Amino acid sequence: MDKLVEKVRLWAEKNKALQSGTVVVTGVSGGADSVCLLHVLKQLAKEISFSITAVHVNHMLRGCEADKDESFVSALCDEWEIPIRIFREDVKALSEKERISIEEAGRLVRYDCFQRVLQETCGNHIAVAHHAQDQAETIFLNLLRGSGLDGLCGMEQIQGHIIRPFLTMNKDEIYEYIERNGLLYRTDSSNLENSYARNTIRNSVFPQIKKETGISIVSSLLRASQLLRTDRDYLSQMALSCFDKIKISEESETIILNRKEFLDLHQAMAARVLRIAWGKITGSTKGLEAKHVEMTFGIARKKNSGKSIDMPGGIRVKTDYNRLIISKKETSTALPFNIDVHIPCIDEPVLDKLRITAIAYSKEEYIKAFGDTSKQPEKSLVQLFDYNKIKRGINIRNRLPGDVFFPFGSPGKKKLKDFFIDEKISKDKRDELPLLVDGEGIIWVIGKRTAEDYKISKDTEAIIYVKITGINI
Numbered sequence: 001m002d003k004l005v006e007k008v009r010l011w012a013e014k015n016k017a018l019q020s021g022t023v024v025v026t027g028v029s030g031g032a033d034s035v036c037l038l039h040v041l042k043q044l045a046k047e048i049s050f051s052i053t054a055v056h057v058n059h060m061l062r063g064c065e066a067d068k069d070e071s072f073v074s075a076l077c078d079e080w081e082i083p084i085r086i087f088r089e090d091v092k093a094l095s096e097k098e099r100i101s102i103e104e105a106g107r108l109v110r111y112d113c114f115q116r117v118l119q120e121t122c123g124n125h126i127a128v129a130h131h132a133q134d135q136a137e138t139i140f141l142n143l144l145r146g147s148g149l150d151g152l153c154g155m156e157q158i159q160g161h162i163i164r165p166f167l168t169m170n171k172d173e174i175y176e177y178i179e180r181n182g183l184l185y186r187t188d189s190s191n192l193e194n195s196y197a198r199n200t201i202r203n204s205v206f207p208q209i210k211k212e213t214g215i216s217i218v219s220s221l222l223r224a225s226q227l228l229r230t231d232r233d234y235l236s237q238m239a240l241s242c243f244d245k246i247k248i249s250e251e252s253e254t255i256i257l258n259r260k261e262f263l264d265l266h267q268a269m270a271a272r273v274l275r276i277a278w279g280k281i282t283g284s285t286k287g288l289e290a291k292h293v294e295m296t297f298g299i300a301r302k303k304n305s306g307k308s309i310d311m312p313g314g315i316r317v318k319t320d321y322n323r324l325i326i327s328k329k330e331t332s333t334a335l336p337f338n339i340d341v342h343i344p345c346i347d348e349p350v351l352d353k354l355r356i357t358a359i360a361y362s363k364e365e366y367i368k369a370f371g372d373t374s375k376q377p378e379k380s381l382v383q384l385f386d387y388n389k390i391k392r393g394i395n396i397r398n399r400l401p402g403d404v405f406f407p408f409g410s411p412g413k414k415k416l417k418d419f420f421i422d423e424k425i426s427k428d429k430r431d432e433l434p435l436l437v438d439g440e441g442i443i444w445v446i447g448k449r450t451a452e453d454y455k456i457s458k459d460t461e462a463i464i465y466v467k468i469t470g471i472n473i
Helices: 003-015 032-048 064-079 091-098 102-120 132-144 171-180 197-213 217-246 259-264 267-282 290-301 363-370 416-422
Strands: 023-027 051-058 084-088 125-127 247-250 254-258 308-311 315-320 323-328 338-341 345-351 354-362 382-386 394-397 435-438 441-445 462-469
Touching: 003 032, 003 171, 023 032, 023 102, 032 051, 032 064, 032 171, 051 064, 051 102, 064 084, 084 102, 091 102, 102 125, 132 197, 132 217, 197 217, 217 247, 217 254, 217 259, 217 267, 254 259, 254 267, 259 267, 259 290, 259 323, 267 290, 267 315, 267 323, 290 308, 290 315, 338 345, 354 363, 354 394, 363 462, 382 441, 416 441
Parallel strands: 023 051, 023 125, 051 084
Antiparallel strands: 247 254, 254 323, 308 315, 315 323, 338 394, 345 354, 354 462, 382 462, 394 435, 435 441
């Protein structure tokens, strides 16, 4: 077996990739790197019994030259009996529409095409031909952009469905393999031009550093990346531990952290915890920049509650008393509701899963049936009220502007808004909280507090028994 093929085979064995029965979608531009990768995978597929589907994306940027690349790849796959999907995508138009660079538009288009074929073939991997020099260029570009530790670690050998079997291999190994096996390939003329940042680094910056200092910048960057990767992996492990420790709750679109404990973390660790939460909700940390992390610290440090900031990707970060909430932005608010409750009623549906039982008794009847009229705990969903104090019948509704409430056991009335603040009820829950009311008078903030002015006393002659089910408090 060829030494490069053997090297990839050992890599695949170590990383549990390219296993028997899997489907590998392989990007093939027609250049030396991708032709070499396709040929190596073709050799391994015979031994390991996995299947290959090639994908070529014509970016429609180089006219006849790009069309010839397409024809070359198509003929090559036909000769090697490898199925191929060819896409033609107007990368320049996408670049102008999204206001992004040609390079970024091309990358987005390619991976979108790879993903489509992966789904169509029920594939397991997307194999791309990035090698050690590509890795060094990526690290250097990230350094120029001011990336943090993660960016300076460069590309991953395995990242979700994407695999990079050549990432630790030198470009010379690839050309030696090409020569040994007599393989043909295409040369992209735009790679010789310094119109893109990566080309400038490859063609001018790296050679100039070598010339002026005698230092192989590629080797130095790869060595630094490996050292940083070790530190990164340790910090990531610690961050996961911190995330689990300060997490209050986790759902698919909302993660709630303990605000105080978040602020007690070292800022470097807190930033990583935020990235974990962001990644769990969005599926990646793409779009989350240092400025967004600092904005999050900013609102978390503010003493008052209810502050929020909108982030890229439809994410909102907000504070709610001692909670820091990271969630997808809500697309709708609670609709107003006001439902009449007829007495008597037994287990009647009101809204969503909420149901009500409401029965009126004389005081004597109630005592005879149930023993006494002891006050239930305020959090109980079963309560008794003085029926004669209810003048307009009862309804269940959500709050209205100007609502006033006389909480049980308090010295007097207060605005319902102030009661919500005192009880630390978050803003996003206040419109959903059901109220039992008598006209405008609030009898019961259900599950939270009953009203002083509807309580049972020694003068009570009639009692209304109310039971609520189907609500979380």
